[in-house]
Each structure stands twice: as C-alpha cells, then as structure tokens.
Amino acid sequence: MLHQLSSFGSLKAILNVVLNGEKEAIEIICHRMGVSQQDLYQYVCQALDYGIGYAPDQRLAEQARTIVLRRLDAHQSVQIEDVAEEMGLSVRSLQRRLQGEELTFREIIDQARRDVALRLIRTSRHNINEIASVMGYDEPSSFRRAFKKWTGQNPKAYQMVVN
Numbered sequence: 001m002l003h004q005l006s007s008f009g010s011l012k013a014i015l016n017v018v019l020n021g022e023k024e025a026i027e028i029i030c031h032r033m034g035v036s037q038q039d040l041y042q043y044v045c046q047a048l049d050y051g052i053g054y055a056p057d058q059r060l061a062e063q064a065r066t067i068v069l070r071r072l073d074a075h076q077s078v079q080i081e082d083v084a085e086e087m088g089l090s091v092r093s094l095q096r097r098l099q100g101e102e103l104t105f106r107e108i109i110d111q112a113r114r115d116v117a118l119r120l121i122r123t124s125r126h127n128i129n130e131i132a133s134v135m136g137y138d139e140p141s142s143f144r145r146a147f148k149k150w151t152g153q154n155p156k157a158y159q160m161v162v163n
Contacts, residue, residue, distance in 0.1 A: 060101060061108060065112055067086050067087065068108055072136070073116065110146070113135050117155075120135075128143070128155045
C-alpha cells in the first residue's frame with residue numbers, strides 16, 4: 001500500500017483535502033489510487049508518526065529508525081542489509097557510523113519494534129499472536145518476552161489496561 005500511496009506524491013494535498021473536509025475529493029483520490037478511505041487515513045497517520053523520509057540533517061540513527069519503522073509498517077524486511085542499501089551505505093559503514101552515535105542496529109530494531117508494538121496494542125483489534133507475526137517474530141512467545149522486557153508487563157495485561 002505504501003508505494004501506491006507515495007506515488008500520489010503529495011501528502012500536503014491529501015492533508016489539505018482532509019482538513020477542508022472535502023468528502024467527494026477524498027473519494028475521488030481513493031478511487032484513483034485504488035485504496036480505501038481507511039487505507040488513506042492509516043497512511044496519513046503513519047506519515048505523521050514516522051515521516052515519509054528523513055531530513056538530511058537528522059542523525060544517522062534517526063534516519064535508520066525512520067526507515068525501520070516504515071518498513072515494519074509495510075511488513076517489509078528490516079535486515080541491516082536492506083536498510084543500509086536504502087540509505088546508500090554499505091553495511092559496515094552503517095554499523096561504524098551508528099557506533100559513532102553510540103548505538104547498534106539491533107538497538108534501533110528493538111526500539112522500533114517496541115514503538116510499533118505499543119501502537120498496535122493501543123490502536124488495533126488484532127490479537128497478540130497477530131501482532132507478534134506483524135512484528136516479525138517467528139514465535140508469539142518471543143514477542144511476549146520482548147514486550148515484557150520493554151514494559152514490565154505481558155502484552156495481554158498491557159492491552160487490558162490501555163483499552
């Protein structure tokens with residue numbers, strides 16, 4: 001869905017239509033793009049949460065985090081090779097520059113997964129096993145352990161508190 005919507009080219013135009021409440025225009029945009037209004041809404045929210053891209057003056061870690069978040073939401077691979085390629089760097093250069101910012105790629109992945117997991121648990125109607133799968137965990141038990149490490153609670157208990 002992301003590449004379909006990004007080909008529209010102008011988040012600013014979409015926001016303008018949304019903010020002005022032009023329902024017919026929104027329907028036309030969705031029809032032309034072949035997406036539902038819900039997909040369009042999710043895309044706008046994702047863009048606001050994570051950004052479409054990254055600013056050149058951002059720290060490298062923030063650039064990598066933006067890419068990882070976007071790829072997680074699009075259910076794409078978040079392997080270091082994929083992120084480095086998207087950033088136009090070799091894997092070694094990405095690792096070295098992240099080390100200069102006192103971070104590892106694994107830490108970026110963990111932070112991004114935590115952020116997406118918390119958002120999904122707060123905003124979705126998916127069960128924990130579905131969220132674990134979306135997050136790229138092969139086993140729901142691995143997701144549950146990671147979630148407990150992040151929040152001190154198991155995902156189900158957290159979900160009951162926030163919903």
